[in-house]
Amino acid sequence: MEFRDLKAQYNKYKNAIDFAIQEVINNTNFIGGKEVNTLEQRLAEYVGVKHCISCANGTEAMTLLMMAWGIKEGDAVFVPDFTFFSTGEIVSFVGATPIFVDVDRDTFNIDTNKLEKAIIKVLNEDKLTPKVIIPVDLFGLPADHIEIEKIAKKYNLKVLEDAAQGFGGSINGKKACSFGDAATTSFFPAKPLGCYGDGGAIFTNDNQLAELLNSLKVHGKGDNKYDNVRIGVNSRLDSIQAAVLNVKLTAFIEHELEDVNRVYRLYTEKLEGIVKTPIIPKGYVSSFAQYTIKLNNKAERDALQAKLKEESIPSMIYYMKPMHKQGAFAEYKYDHNDFEVTNELCDTVLSLPMHPYLTQYDIDRICGIVLKSY
Template structure:
């Protein structure tokens, strides 16, 4: 059994993927080929925004936004404490200060009440200037953008949606990566829409921001790549990855998001009353980058993971350590009691196999093993 089954996906679309890759090889246009522009147009159309700017990976996508917004030393950027390291890393990389915020236990996403409290506290302390909120669409579920955008407007802050895991989700039909002032996603192979290497994209309706990003991602180019008008980086999505993503995007739209939600429902029915299953608020739709359950304590979580391993069932713990406890952020001062939910989640969460190609028989096998352990 695969945790995220890219092998079955490839076999299903082997002819189209192989043909798309071969075309790039035949054309020998490996950087900036037509497939890149076509993919960007298709992604922007799917998400429902004016511009999609592809780049090297999801981390670079967020870094480019930090560069374009001029985020610097003395600025405060508010991010959830329960997420992958890169969301905080890109803040420190620009010399700014990440301000970690505890999360909602039900959704795993940033707690909007504590977000506003953190903003007020930062303003009152007067040491940092609040600039940006970076909500994360954790495990495929969009964050509470209606409330986050209200808070951002109240305190004159920018919002960058980290949709690395959320691509394909929506809130009342408004798709992930269309929220805030800009949004980013990742095409890392295990993501909801993944390529066969690294890749990322930025989404925005801001024409000036889009033009600036196109310059920054290619060495700060002006009219051409030999006319350099600013300091930039080298962050391009290569043509082969774009060709693969074009094939995968069709499958993603046609059935994959629907299929992971089918698997979600299968799990929920079988695990109801056995363990704490994912909670999707009314009006929200998840792309289920992960299906994450909660156990009673660390011993029970680790025991269940060991049991699943014995049965040949893969599982993962996202995340074993909160952001505020990462050694890289040891220079920052925090009160551990401010992260009660995140600290608890790191001890009790367990992600089960989840992908569009998971059969009902496999779901039964996973759930039977869980029931056997629990009882």
């Protein structure tokens, strides 16, 4: 059994994917070209924003925004404590200071009450200048962007929606990647919309920001790549990855988002009341990058994972270590007690196999092992 079955997806769309890749090879247009342009247009239309700027990966998508917004040493950027390392890494990479914030116990996303307290604390200390909030749409569920945008407006902060795991999710019909001043996503293979390598994208309605990002991602180009008007980077999505994504985007829109939510409902029907199953607030849709349950303690979690492994069923722990405990952030002094929920989650969460091609048989088998453990 696969944790996220990319083989099943490929087998279903093999002819279309192979044809799309071969077209790029035949045309020998490996960087840029119609595949990338088509993908950017389709993604922007799906999300409901003016601009989609593709790039090399999700981490560089966020880094490009830090560069475009001039985030630097002395600036504070607010990041959830329970997330993947790159969300904090890109802050330190440009010399700014990540301020980690505890998360909500039910949604795993940044706690908006604690976020505002963290902003006020930084303002009162008067050592750093608050600049950006980076809410993460963890495991496919959009963060509380409505409240976050109110807070950002109150304190004059920018919002970067990190939708690396969230593409396809929505709040009251408004799609992930359309919140904040700009949003980013990742096309890492295991993401809800993944390519066959690395890839990422930025979404915004800001015309000037889009123009700047398109310059920064190609060596700070002006009218062309040999007219360099600023210092930039080399961060482009290649044509083969775009070709693959164009096929997979069609599948995602036509059935994958619906199918992964069907899997979520089947899991939850069997496991609700036995373990703590994912909570999806009213009006929200998750794209379920992960289906993450909570156990009562670390011993229970580790025992269940061991039992699943005995039955050749893969599972993953996202995440074993909070951001504030990562060695790369050791220079910052954090109070462990400020992260009560994150500390608890790192000891109790377990992600089960989750993808649109999971069969009823597989779901029954997985749930059977969980049920036998209680």
